[in-house]
Amino acid sequence: MRIAVLSFAHLHSMAYLNALSQRPDVEIVATDPDHANREPGEIGGPELAERFGVRYLDSYDAVWEWGPDAVIICSENSLHRPLTEQAAAHGVHVLSEKPLATTVEDAQAMVDVCERAGVKLMIAHPVRYSTAFLELKDAYDSGALGSVKAVLGTNNGQLPIHSRKWFVDPVLAGGGSVTDHTVHVADLLDSLFDGVPARSVYAVSNKILHSDQVEVETGGLVSIEYANGVIATVDCSWSKPDSYPTWGGLTLQLVGSKGIADMDAFNARIDGQSDVTNNALWFSYGVNADQAMINKFLEVVAGGPQPAPDGRSGLRTVSIVEAAYESIRTGQPVTL
Structure with a gap:
């Protein structure tokens, strides 16, 4: 191939x-x-x-x-x-x-x-292929949480300007942290809810962090109402310090009629401390989600299963981000 x-x-x-x-x-x-x-x-x-x-x-x-x-x-x-x-x-x-x-x-x-x-x-x-998310999805699909009413999601990271400057270019990137980090959580919810579309979006943003370095937003909070009645709130900020031992992290909390489930996608790690860097260390272990995703794609190319996520799923997440920016501009919820 x-x-x-x-x-x-x-x-x-x-x-x-x-x-x-x-x-x-x-x-x-x-x-x-x-x-x-x-x-x-x-x-x-x-x-x-x-x-x-x-x-x-x-x-x-x-x-x-x-x-x-x-x-x-x-x-x-x-x-x-x-x-x-x-x-x-x-x-x-x-x-x-x-x-x-x-x-x-x-x-x-x-x-x-x-x-x-x-x-x-x-x-x-x-992240769709991480062990943590697959187990969360199994719990959700089995009905262990009952009817999910609300979701709290976070996708926080470092300011990416130190690795690639285009991430803070509003034309090349399409925005700042709202573009960069909302889509990860929105994609996981698209998988959990089997493609149920968003009904409305309300969002706010700020540049409290790193305002001396970039023009795009560095902090954001996006609230999404789905057609199944679930309300999801996403913290999509570049709020991790430059010295953080990894790029950031992603969490989900599902609140259901029969229970609550918390997921930390990058919690499979051993923490440490380095005298060389005078900072914390982070040793990850377990399933390599990048490898799992690439293997899935190669199966798709070989004529196997359908892509996950596919283009229409990606379109739904882009719709949420575009609505979030419209909401930030107008100060009002946006109906999709």
Whole structure:
């Protein structure tokens, strides 16, 4: 099977290269033609490909000439659509980094072009494949919590400017922390509720943190009312300090008529302390969610199960984010 990684703009590309390299049945190439336009010190291009022992091609056209079965798109958010359209035109399946797009219009176009071309479109949400979430979903599906009435979700992280500056570019990223972190929680709820759509969204945001470094919002609170009556509240802030031992974390609390369930997606770890860094350490263990997601995508490409999440799921989460920004702008709830 031939898989190409398109762009190293998103640092998740490195995790995906590592996961692909564990599969002896996969031939990998990568391209990162825009690497020279990034900030000094932001690694990419042939240098990063060499680090992973991956064959490097100089352009997207060279990738299409090589003839991949599928691509993994790790470009800046606003460039997901044109790369997806190129892939569909060549009959190539797509795994797109999240969010699917920066606008509902672009997300809808991506879904439509892939459906017309008969190619599969999957969104890179590895937390769906974490042990913690799978166990939570089993509990939810079994009825152990009764009827779920409310959800409290958090997705907090460090300001990503130190790894890739484009994350705080409102055009390339589509916004700030509301774009970056709402979609993770919204995707998990899309899975739990089997695609039940959001009915209304209310959101607020601020720049209390890091206001001296960026123009986009760094803190946000998004309230989502779903068609099944569930009210979900999402803290989607870049609120972890720069010295935090990992990028951040993701939690869910489901409140049901028969019980409460709490999930911490990254709690499978051993904590420590380093005199070298004078800071805490974080040693993770257990299932590698990135590997599990990549394995799932390869099964999809091979003609196996349907993508999870698929393009329409990604469209629903983008709709929530777009509504959140409209709510922030107007100060009013937005009906979808």
